[in-house]
Amino acid sequence: MNGLRRILAIIAKELTQLRRDRMTFGMVVMIPLIQLLLFGFAINTNIRHIPVAVVDQSNSGLSRVLMQTIAATQVVEFTERYATPQEAEAAIVDATVRAALIIPADLSERVARHPAVGLGSPPSTDQETSRPVAQWVVDGSDTMIAAAIKGLRAMPLQELFRQPANRNVPTFEVALYFNPEQRTVVNIVPGLVGIILTMTMIMFTSAAIVRERERGNMEMLINTPVRPMELMLGKIIPYVFIGFVQVSIILGLGYWVFQVPVVGGLGHLAAITGLFIAASLSLGLVISTLASNQLQAMQMTVFVLMPSILLSGFMFPYEGMPELAQHIAEVLPATHFMRAVRGVVLRDASLADMSDDAFWLLGFTVLGLVLASLRFKKRLD
Amino acid sequence: MTQWAIEATALTRRFGELAAVSSLDLQVPSGSIYGFLGPNGSGKTTAIRMLTGLLKPSDGHVSVLGLSLPQEAEALKRQIGYMTQRFSLYEDLTVWENLQFVARIYSLGFREARKRIQQLLSTYGLEALARQRAGSMSGGQRQRLALAAATLHNPSLLFLDEPTSAVDPQNRRDFWEQLFDLCDRGTTILVSTHYMDEAERCHRLAILDSGQKRADGPPEVLMATMGARVVELEAPDLRQLKQDLLGLPEVVSAAQLGARLRVLVDDRVERPQQWLAGLPQARMATSLEAVRPSLEDVFVTCTGAAREGQ
Numbered sequence: 250m251n252g253l254r255r256i257l258a259i260i261a262k263e264l265t266q267l268r269r270d271r272m273t274f275g276m277v278v279m280i281p282l283i284q285l286l287l288f289g290f291a292i293n294t295n296i297r298h299i300p301v302a303v304v305d306q307s308n309s310g311l312s313r314v315l316m317q318t319i320a321a322t323q324v325v326e327f328t329e330r331y332a333t334p335q336e337a338e339a340a341i342v343d344a345t346v347r348a349a350l351i352i353p354a355d356l357s358e359r360v361a362r363h364p365a366v367g368l369g370s371p372p373s374t375d376q377e378t379s380r381p382v383a384q385w386v387v388d389g390s391d392t393m394i395a396a397a398i399k400g401l402r403a404m405p406l407q408e409l410f411r412q413p414a415n416r417n418v419p420t421f422e423v424a425l426y427f428n429p430e431q432r433t434v435v436n437i438v439p440g441l442v443g444i445i446l447t448m449t450m451i452m453f454t455s456a457a458i459v460r461e462r463e464r465g466n467m468e469m470l471i472n473t474p475v476r477p478m479e480l481m482l483g484k485i486i487p488y489v490f491i492g493f494v495q496v497s498i499i500l501g502l503g504y505w506v507f508q509v510p511v512v513g514g515l516g517h518l519a520a521i522t523g524l525f526i527a528a529s530l531s532l533g534l535v536i537s538t539l540a541s542n543q544l545q546a547m548q549m550t551v552f553v554l555m556p557s558i559l560l561s562g563f564m565f566p567y568e569g570m571p572e573l574a575q576h577i578a579e580v581l582p583a584t585h586f587m588r589a590v591r592g593v594v595l596r597d598a599s600l601a602d603m604s605d606d607a608f609w610l611l612g613f614t615v616l617g618l619v620l621a622s623l624r625f626k627k628r629l630d
Numbered sequence: 631m632t633q634w635a636i637e638a639t640a641l642t643r644r645f646g647e648l649a650a651v652s653s654l655d656l657q658v659p660s661g662s663i664y665g666f667l668g669p670n671g672s673g674k675t676t677a678i679r680m681l682t683g684l685l686k687p688s689d690g691h692v693s694v695l696g697l698s699l700p701q702e703a704e705a706l707k708r709q710i711g712y713m714t715q716r717f718s719l720y721e722d723l724t725v726w727e728n729l730q731f732v733a734r735i736y737s738l739g740f741r742e743a744r745k746r747i748q749q750l751l752s753t754y755g756l757e758a759l760a761r762q763r764a765g766s767m768s769g770g771q772r773q774r775l776a777l778a779a780a781t782l783h784n785p786s787l788l789f790l791d792e793p794t795s796a797v798d799p800q801n802r803r804d805f806w807e808q809l810f811d812l813c814d815r816g817t818t819i820l821v822s823t824h825y826m827d828e829a830e831r832c833h834r835l836a837i838l839d840s841g842q843k844r845a846d847g848p849p850e851v852l853m854a855t856m857g858a859r860v861v862e863l864e865a866p867d868l869r870q871l872k873q874d875l876l877g878l879p880e881v882v883s884a885a886q887l888g889a890r891l892r893v894l895v896d897d898r899v900e901r902p903q904q905w906l907a908g909l910p911q912a913r914m915a916t917s918l919e920a921v922r923p924s925l926e927d928v929f930v931t932c933t934g935a936a937r938e939g940q
Contacts, residue, residue, distance in 0.1 A: 251737040258734030262723065269722045469718035469779075472682060473735045474707050627703075629684045 255475050259483025263457075267487065273453075277491050281445050281498045288441055289507050294433045296397040302329035302337045302349040307356035315352065315383065322404070324397055325350075334386070341388050348387040348398050356382060363406060382406070427512075427595045438503035439594040440563040442496055442522070443586045447529055447557045448550075450492055454533025455546040457484045458625070463542055471627040478622045485530040492526035493519075500594070513593035517600045521593055524610040525586040531617025532582065538624040557583035585609050634693075635660045635787050635818040636681060641690035643676050650676040651841045654690070658820060658834075663813050665832030666822035667929065673841040674822035675715060678789050681820070682712050695787055708736070711780035715791040717772050721765030725756055725775055728764055729782060736783040750778040754808070769796035773805065781812065788812065790821040794828060806831055826925045837932045844932035853923045856931045858882045858894040859902045860923045865891065865915040874911040883930045894927055 267274060305312050316327060329346055331337045337349035353359065359382045389395040428435040458480075461467045470480070500518075503509040511518065532553065540546035558564065560574055561583035567575065578584040585606035592598030600607055636658035643651045651673040658664045666674045679685040681694055683703030692699040697706045719728045729750065733743035751757045754774040759767065764775060773793060780788060790809075794802045806828070809819055821832065829835050829849065836846040845852055865871050868891050872884045875893060882894040895902035903920050906912050 254737055255735055258731055261734075262720070262727070262731045265727060266720065266722050464721070465714065465716045465718045466720060467718075468684070468714045468716075469712070470735075471684065472707060472710070472712045473732070474704070474737075475735055627684075628686060628700075629679060 251474075252476065252479050255479045256483045256486070259475070259480060260486050263484065263487045277449070277494065278498065280449055281441075281495045282502065284445055285438070285441055285499050285502050286506070288437055289434050289503070292433060292437050294393065295431060296393055297323050298326045299324060299348065299394055299397060300328040300346045301325045301398075302331055302340050302346040303327050303352065304331050304334050304337050304349060305352045306354045307352050309356060311360060312352045312356050315356070316350070319350070319401065319404070322401065324401060337386060341386065344388075347391070347394050348385055351384045351386060353383060359383075360406065432507075434503075434507045435509050435595065436591070438499065438507060438509040439590045440561075440587055441503075442499050442590055443525065443561060443583045444558055444563055445495055445499060446492055446522075446526060446586075447583045448554055449495060450488060450526055450529035451533040451536065451550045451553060452547070453488050453491070454485055454530045455536035455540065455550050456543050458534065458537035459540050459543050459546045468629070471629075477625040477627065478618070481534055481618060481621055481625070485527075485534065488530055489523070489526050492529075493522065496522050509594075511594050512597040513595075514597075514599070517593045517598075517603075518590070520600050521586065521589045521603060521607060521610075524607055524614065525582055525590075527614040528582040528586075528610045528617065531614045531621065534621035535617050535624070538621050553581070557581050560584065562587045582610055582613055633659060636664075636692075636694050636820065638681070638692045639690055641677070641680060641692055642688050643673075643680055643685060644688045649841050651680065654838075654841075654843050656836065656843075656846075658818065660818050661813065661816055662833040663809060663819045663821060663831070665829045665835035666820070666838055667824070667826070667829040667835050667925070668822075668838035669824055671840075672838040674838055675791055676841075677838070678712075678791050678820065678822060682710060682789055683707070708783065709786055711783070711785035711788045713776045713780040713788070713790045713793055715795070717764070717776060719764050719772075719776060719779055722763060724761050724763050725751070725767075726760045728775065729779060732779045732782050738783070746782060750782060754778045770798065770801035773797050773801070777805070777808065781817075785817065787818045788820070790819065792822055792824070794823065794825065802828070826929065830925050837929055839933040845928065849925055849928075852928045853925065856923060856928045857897055858923075858927065858931050859897055859899075860921050860927055861893050861895060861902050861906055862887075862890045862919050862921050863893065863906065863912065863915045864889060864917045865912065867914070871911060871914075875909075878909075878911075880905070883927075885930075892921075892927075894931060 303316060305316075319325060320327060325348070327350075329337075329340055331340065331349070334349070334351050337346075337351065340346050341349060359380055362380075363382060385398055385401070387395050387398050425431065458467075461470060500509075500511055504511060533550070536546055536549045536553075540549060556577065560570065560578040561567075561581055562578070563583070567578060567584065567588075570578065589598075589603040589606040589610075592603050593600075634657050636656060638654060638656040641651060641654040641656065642649060654673075654677060656677075666677065668674050676685065680687050680699070681692060683694075683699050683706055686700050694706055695709055697703075699706065720731070723731065726747065729747045730743065733747060738746060751760055754777060756771070756774055756778065759771060759775075764772060767775070773796065777790075777793070780790075794805055797805065802825075809821070813819055821828075823829055832849065834846065834848050835852070837844045837852075845856075847855075868886050868889070872886060872891055875881045875884045875891075880896045880899050882896055884891055884893045886892075893902075893906065895905065899905045903918050907915065907918050912918075
């Protein structure tokens with residue numbers, strides 16, 4: 250009873266201090282708001298309008314039609330025109346363009362012999378006589394750009410002659426569930442919940458205990474009957490509410506601005522988010538008991554934040570990482586949350602479907618709280 | 631309650647090689663004001679922290695209000711108040727909010743807390759400042775707030791670590807009046823200071839230097855038994871005279887006070903006044919006068935270092 254009263258006292262004090270700290274208070278709202286708009290619009294893995302150059306050595310009607318057909322795919326945009334391949338290579342080096350299309354002088358003959366066109370009689374299959382019609386020189390250092398241009402390799406040539414493409418029967422039929430339009434933002438928004446919560450929750454709490462120590466309040470606090478666990482709980486509970494406010498901002502804006510649906514039940518969403526917030530907060534508390542000043546706490550927050558962004562599956566698929574990186578990712582609460590929240594928001598998964606991740610987050614929270622309480626001593630030595 | 635509020639034997643605290651406090655024996659009687667007098671770095675704060683259970687002694691035995699430390703530190707916390715050297719309340723909270731927070735931490739009921747806070751605000755003249763943030767208050771106001779917070783739960787033992795270091799003389803006088811009021815109501819107070827005039831107000835005091843207790847007892851007794859007598863003399867060229875006198879083994883210390891030289895003479899010298907007058911170095915002296923010793927003289931004799939002379 251007295252314990253509860255002391256926890257409430259600390260919560261009330263934290264909230265008053267937070268209300269007075271305009272900057273932090275503003276950040277609670279501004280971080281999710283700005284970051285969501287920024288990432289929602291900026292991060293896009295469907296690459297469009299890559300600036301490219303053309304070296305047209307054929308300079309024929311056919312070459313112009315070829316360029317128009319390529320431009321019509323919207324993957325690339327011809328921004329430069331050079332006379333020689335050397336100039337085009339120089340333009341790639343100085344990053345004026347990311348790739349260059351070299352159209353050879355004998356374009357017409359190559360097209361005529363190309364098996365896809367079927368003008369050659371008989372169609373030639375011989376390496377000697379059937380060659381690609383033109384060449385792409387690509388800055389391959391960015392694999393996403395390279396992959397987009399590689400996608401042009403098998404562009405149907407029939408369109409060059411305004412003929413309907415042969416109805417090729419694909420080897421596989423692909424049915425895209427949950428994001429049929431392949432919009433990146435659908436995957437980004439729920440992931441962003443995890444990233445922003447990792448950032449703000451760990452940052453706020455990691456500073457919480459350290460700040461009391463830095464400002465000298467700790468010497469007063471440890472002289473009172475307050476117990477370590479009460480202090481820890483009183484410190485994190487206000488931020489649980491803040492976490493939920495941030496989640497509402499992100500998912501609400503995601504719904505209104507980016508039309509990202511929340512398919513799953515709100516109860517499941519609240520449960521898994523609550524678990525993640527608790528896990529992040531308890532990690533922040535552990536940092537708080539390790540760091541001796543706010544700068545150190547901030548450094549440790551970044552130490553956790555970077556892998557949470559890069560390894561959690563937010564940016565790159567978890568499955569694509571080497572095994573060692575996957576093991577590291579498994580330790581991070583963000584990885585488990587990323588998996589679970591995408592499940593709930595996009596695929597209507599229930600908490601039971603996500604029980605492994607949920608239990609892991611729960612375990613992490615308990616471990617963190619116990620560790621922080623054990624590390625926190627009511628003594629100065 | 632026992633006769634002694636604090637009893638410590640051979641209390642020692644080492645930080646690595648350095649002994650911040652070594653073999654401190656202490657007996658603080660209940661219901662009195664006990665002073666720790668010593669320069670910065672003499673171990674006052676370390677000693678207080680050990681007595682409040684904030685630091686674990688490296689050696690020795692401590693019993694505070696009948697509870698032995700550090701085992702029973704948690705039980706002790708409800709019965710003691712501690713005013714830290716540095717202001718340790720929340721600067722971004724108002725006076726009222728700070729006191730309310732402390733009241734809640736000590737589990738005072740809502741009505742009880744309200745009454746107690748009102749009472750403290752009027753005792754310490756903080757009513758007009760109730761809505762002001764602690765960070766924007768003066769040193770004296772903060773000190774009164776800190777004392778109010780430390781006494782909110784009516785502790786029977788109060789530790790004050792250099793409470794008046796950031797306060798002007800008038801505020802210091804008022805502050806001591808409040809301490810005597812608390813003491814009258816039965817609170818035992820342990821206060822550390824490096825001001826001589828403050829130390830003189832204590833019922834008993836201990837002189838600490840380099841982590842060791844050099845002397846303890848009531849100030850009058852300390853002054854009476856300090857083992858030296860004080861003579862003030864007037865003479866031309868006091869700087870030179872001081873250097874000459876300090877060379878003599880009988881002279882404990884010599885300190886210039888304006889146009890006078892305050893000389894502490896070892897009490898093995900029977901008649902210090904005549905002895906000084908007979909010295910060839912002091913033949914120019916125009917007046918020689920035996921004066922009452924001050925606590926500063928006690929301090930200088932105890933610590934063996936005539937700080938102002940060197």
